[in-house]
Amino acid sequence: MPKFLIQATYTQEGAKGLLREGASGRRAAVEQVVGGLGGSVEAVYFAFGEMDAILIVDFPDRVDMAAVALAVKASGGLQTRATPLLTTEEIDEATRRQVTFRAPGA
Structure with a gap:
């Protein structure tokens, strides 16, 4: 299951919601x-x-993460950044793949 690091910053309205609900309320919503x-x-x-908030979440696929990111951004309460996280094994697999790349100007 793909894992993501989500970094979020509350807008002024989002911060007001956090003050009303508390951190537990926001975690429950997530x-x-x-x-x-x-x-x-x-x-x-x-x-x-x-x-303001850092989360690590697992989704069945990247499309699910994209759907949530769009809904959150459309709400206006948060600005977010989602970063896909890779395991050591996934990077090991990537290092074994042959990739031909020509640098610009080379």
Whole structure:
């Protein structure tokens, strides 16, 4: 199951919602959305600084992640960035594949 790192920053309206619901309420909302698509939530952390929340989630496929990202962005409550995460084994497999590439200007 593909794993993703999600980094989120609350908009002003999103921060107001967080203040009303609390972190537990937001985690429950995330678990409902992710679980509803057959995925799972590995971790949810809240932070302060550039990012307000950091999550690690698993989805059955990348299209599910894209659907959630679009819905979240359309809500206006958050700005998010989703990064696919690869296992050590997946990178090992990638290093064994032959790729021919010509650098620009070479």
